Amino acid sequence: MGLQAIWNLGEVLDVIRNTILTAARRALLATVATAFAATAALAAEKVAVITPYLAQPGTQFYVDAFKARAAELGWDVNVIDTAGDVAAVISRMEDVVNQGVDAIVINVDPAQVGAGLQAAADAKVPVFGMDAGTDPLIVANVTSNGYAMAAETSVYVANRIGGKGNVVMFTFDPFPPVQVRGVIAKAVFGNFPDIKVIDNVTPDVSDGGIADSRAKMEAILAANPEPGSISAVWAAWDQPALGALQAIEAAGRQNEGIVITGIDANPQARDAIATGGNFEASVAQDFAGIGRTTADTVAYVLGGGTLKQNVVYVPTKLITAANATDK
Amino acid sequence: MGQVMRRYGTAAGMAAIVVFFAVALPDTFLTLRNWLNISQQISMLAVVAVTMTVVMVMGDFDLSVGSMASLAGVVAAVAFTHGWPVWAGVGAALAVGLLGGLFNGLLVSVVGILPFVATLATLTMYSGFAFLMSGGKTIFGRDIPAAFSGFARGGITLGATDGRPLVLPWLTLLALGVTAAIWLVLEQTAFGRRLYGIGGNAVAARLAGVKVMRLRLLAFGFTGVGAATAGLMYAARVASANPTQGSGLMLTAIAAVFLGMTMSAFGQPRVLATLAGVVVLGVMDNGLTQLHVDSYVRDVVVGAIIVLAVSISAFGRRATGG
Numbered sequence: 001m002g003l004q005a006i007w008n009l010g011e012v013l014d015v016i017r018n019t020i021l022t023a024a025r026r027a028l029l030a031t032v033a034t035a036f037a038a039t040a041a042l043a044a045e046k047v048a049v050i051t052p053y054l055a056q057p058g059t060q061f062y063v064d065a066f067k068a069r070a071a072e073l074g075w076d077v078n079v080i081d082t083a084g085d086v087a088a089v090i091s092r093m094e095d096v097v098n099q100g101v102d103a104i105v106i107n108v109d110p111a112q113v114g115a116g117l118q119a120a121a122d123a124k125v126p127v128f129g130m131d132a133g134t135d136p137l138i139v140a141n142v143t144s145n146g147y148a149m150a151a152e153t154s155v156y157v158a159n160r161i162g163g164k165g166n167v168v169m170f171t172f173d174p175f176p177p178v179q180v181r182g183v184i185a186k187a188v189f190g191n192f193p194d195i196k197v198i199d200n201v202t203p204d205v206s207d208g209g210i211a212d213s214r215a216k217m218e219a220i221l222a223a224n225p226e227p228g229s230i231s232a233v234w235a236a237w238d239q240p241a242l243g244a245l246q247a248i249e250a251a252g253r254q255n256e257g258i259v260i261t262g263i264d265a266n267p268q269a270r271d272a273i274a275t276g277g278n279f280e281a282s283v284a285q286d287f288a289g290i291g292r293t294t295a296d297t298v299a300y301v302l303g304g305g306t307l308k309q310n311v312v313y314v315p316t317k318l319i320t321a322a323n324a325t326d327k
Numbered sequence: 328m329g330q331v332m333r334r335y336g337t338a339a340g341m342a343a344i345v346v347f348f349a350v351a352l353p354d355t356f357l358t359l360r361n362w363l364n365i366s367q368q369i370s371m372l373a374v375v376a377v378t379m380t381v382v383m384v385m386g387d388f389d390l391s392v393g394s395m396a397s398l399a400g401v402v403a404a405v406a407f408t409h410g411w412p413v414w415a416g417v418g419a420a421l422a423v424g425l426l427g428g429l430f431n432g433l434l435v436s437v438v439g440i441l442p443f444v445a446t447l448a449t450l451t452m453y454s455g456f457a458f459l460m461s462g463g464k465t466i467f468g469r470d471i472p473a474a475f476s477g478f479a480r481g482g483i484t485l486g487a488t489d490g491r492p493l494v495l496p497w498l499t500l501l502a503l504g505v506t507a508a509i510w511l512v513l514e515q516t517a518f519g520r521r522l523y524g525i526g527g528n529a530v531a532a533r534l535a536g537v538k539v540m541r542l543r544l545l546a547f548g549f550t551g552v553g554a555a556t557a558g559l560m561y562a563a564r565v566a567s568a569n570p571t572q573g574s575g576l577m578l579t580a581i582a583a584v585f586l587g588m589t590m591s592a593f594g595q596p597r598v599l600a601t602l603a604g605v606v607v608l609g610v611m612d613n614g615l616t617q618l619h620v621d622s623y624v625r626d627v628v629v630g631a632i633i634v635l636a637v638s639i640s641a642f643g644r645r646a647t648g649g
Contacts, residue, residue, distance in 0.1 A: 054622075081622040085575050086565045091368040092616050098361050099352070099617040111467050112565045115480045122491045206463065 044076040045302055048096040049130070050089050051107035054081035058287050059107055062130050065291030066105065073299055090116035097123045103298050104128070110135035126301055130294045134310050139301055142294040144285040145313040150181035150236070152318050153261040154188035156281050157232045160259045164194035165231025168220055170201050170213060170240035181236040181263060189234075198224070203240050213243025214250075221247060227256045238262035238269035238282055245272060245279045254278055265319040274324040282319045289314040336639040337589040340632070341607050348614035355617060359485075360493055369609035370502035371396075371557040371564070376580040376601050377502075377509045378553025381546050382442070383584050383596040384513060385525045387435060389550045390446040392580060394453035395427050396558030396573025401457045403475070403559055404466040404568035413474050421555050427453055428551015432544035450577075457570035467567030476566035498560055505556065509549070510598040522546055523595065582633050583608055589640035607632075 049066060053059045063079055070077045078096065082088035089108050093116030096104060104120055104127045106113065117137035120127045129141030157167065167189055171182030182200075189195045199220050204212040217233070224230050233248075235241035241262030248254055258278050262269050265284035272279040293314050301307065317323075348356045355361055375392050382389050399420040406416035427449065434445035482496035513519035524532040525539055533539045557576060562568045586607060587600030608629065615625045 076619075078616075078619045079622075080616060083575075083622070084571070086567075086572060087371070087561050088575075088612075090564060091364075091612065094364045094368065095613050095616040098355050098358070098364060100355065109465075109467070109567075112465075112567045114476070114566055115564060118480060123489075 044074055045103070046076045046078070046099075046101040047103045047105065047298060048078045048080060048092075048101045049105045049107070050080045050082070050092050050096070051130075052082045052084050052086055052089055053107060054079070055083070058131075058285075061287030062107065062291035062294070065288035066130065066295050067291075069292045069295035073295065075295075086112050089113050090119075093117075093127075094119045097125050101125060102302055105130050105294055105298065106132050106138075109133050110138055110141075126298075128294060128298050128301075131290055138310065140297055140307050140310050140312050142290050142297055142312045142314060144290070144316050146177050146180045147184050148313070149263050149283040149285075149316050150184035151188065152283050152316070153263055153281055154185035154234055156318065157234050157259055157261055158188060158192050158195060160280065161195070161231040163192045166196050166198045166224070166229060168199045168201065168217070168230060168233045168244070169197055170203060170216075170233070170235040170244070172202055172205065172236055178236050185234050185236070198230070201240070203243070205239075209237070209239030210243040210246070213240035214247045215243075217244040217247035218251065221251045221253060227253070230256075230258055232259040233261075235260070235262045238264045238266045241279055241282070242268060242272060245277065248278055265324075270319060270324045273319060273321055276321050280320060284317045284319050286314050286316060335590075336643060337586065337636045338603075340636060340639075341603060344607060344610060344614075344632075348610065348618075352614065352617050356614060360488065360491075361613065363493065363495060363499070365606075365609050365613050366499040366502075367496040368613065369605050370496070370498040371560045372576060372579055372583065372608065373502040373602060373605045374505045374553050374557040374560065375576045376583040376605050377506050377598055378550045378556075379580045380584055380587075380596045380598055380601045381509060381513065381522065381549045381553075383581075384519075384522045385529075385543060385546060387442040387543070387546070388446060388581065389428075389431060389547060389554075390443065390577060391427065391431060391450040391453055392550060392554035392557075393574040393577035394450045394457065395424055395551055395554035396561060396576050397568075397570050398427070398453045398457040398460075398573075399424050399555035399558035400562030400568035400572060401461045401466070401570055403562060404471060405460050407472055407475065408466060408470045413472050416475070417559055420559055421552060424551045424553075424555020424558075425548055426551070428548040428554070429544060431551065432547030435547060436540045436543035454570065454574075461568065461570045463570060465567050465569035467565075471562075471566050471568075476563050479560065479563035479566075498564065501556075501560065505553065506598060506602055509553075512549070513598055518542065518545075526595065579608060586633055586636055589636045594640065594644065 047070060049063060051059055051063070054063065067077055067079065080092045082092060086108060089106065090113050093104060093113065097119050104125055106127060107130045110117060110129060110133050117127055117135060121137050126139045127137060129138045131143045132138065132141050134141050169182065169185060172178045173182065186197070189197055201216045203209050203216055233241065233244040235244065241260050244260055248258055254277060260279045262279065262282040265282040269279065269282045273282060293312060297312055375396065379389060379392060402423050403416040403420040406419050431446055431449055434440045434449070435442050478497050482494040485493045485495055487493060513522065521532065521537045521542055524537055525542065529539055558573050561572055565572065583604035584596050584601050586604030588594050588596050590600045590603060591597040611629050611632070612625065615628065
């Protein structure tokens, strides 16, 4: 009898619950749900873009280009910024997996969001990297080719100095994306019998890299006082190139024809290149292209295509005085 | 009427939020899988907020919990890079948390600095230590043992739906354990009752023979260990440590305690009320993400809800003259 009463009570509670839910659902549908229905177009592919770094300029370029391409494809895109919180990226990945998105795009080191990648893999939701890094659980990472960027500038240097002279290199092996650039530059210079790498500097980057690179370059200039004893400075990124430029100008040796190149083409580097001084070239990543190509890669895979490679490279562009002020 | 509004206004609001998401997301929100997700997502915040409650009971604050969480993660990660076993790295991080918490307590109770000022200073110090130890870098990859990061991915398998396992996460269980322990300490021991006494009237408590100085010192120790625990949970979840990753926890934890205070009888911080506050914040994040609400709009909405809850509580208090 007691059991029966409890059973009845359970039934009554169920009825009450269902009544409330149904009533609430109706009321809501009439008022608020239309707003959500408008954004959640039926049958559109649902894609979530999750990043902790939306406030950074490069990321905004990727995301805007991705959204533009996704709009052409008719997708329903949800961009989520966790404002620097990497654990929240995992949480939001779990949320959108649960919500049933068709694909996820991340812009964070996959090594830090393994739990989220696993949740997506369990639910068979493909995850793509937008300049993120490679991981067995990421279908493909879309990024720039660091090897190719280094080849552009090192070959520029070799050609500019006529395949002959002393070169100073600034490299940074502890950071893998920069380390690969140094490898290529060494190979290129090694292929010219008359080019000699007289110094290979790893600057202290704790202050941003410019100040220490300048100090190191001043010491190298002091050790090589003869005009023409240094033909070029090849830097694996822009900050050491800017530091070397400051050192050369401070030493009054800007008219010896020392060629400087950097990589990344940040605004300060573009300004220096545009003035037509010693800093002659850098390489710009195509951030918008990375965003667009990521959308195309997602579309290809969602359309049933299979990618053999797990990295998709987007071409970069050599920046010289001729195009440094182009946008 | 005012009394009712004050006591149950927040609870009704919380229920309304859950009903709203249940209706707006009929297929995914009220599923066991989603709630297990939410429980794991809020586990770190729960540990910080619940241990923060211990000092807030006395009317104090600890602003250094976010920095301490970052520092604890970095301490463990650096220990791992030097080949320490997992238990030793975790132990070192918790010890740092205890020492840091007791140091806060020392400044507040023995030296007599206002908690806001004292813990603002230690916030900066602990953050500085975290940067010093890590060299400002994120420590990740092979340096972090799989046994450590695996803890944040594992749990007790409850079954499977849609071919995917349903797991009660270890992080959730840990947060529940910490909550239960702090509940016992605050609600069931003389120590806890004395802390509430200090919060009611510190002078009266001292005159009644309560060793205010010693209790305040100890209370900050709880908060320090809680922050370090949350920092370790965070580091395990992201399988990495960097010197700023815990910084978001502090303000959210204080917000959760305040949200909880609007539900309790005399507007006091209570452990279970704090937990309810944490759950609401977690539910908002989860539900609004699923509803496609812009991340920045989400922040505005969450802030507005805190203002609303505290306002209703304040009106209720005025209406009852309490």
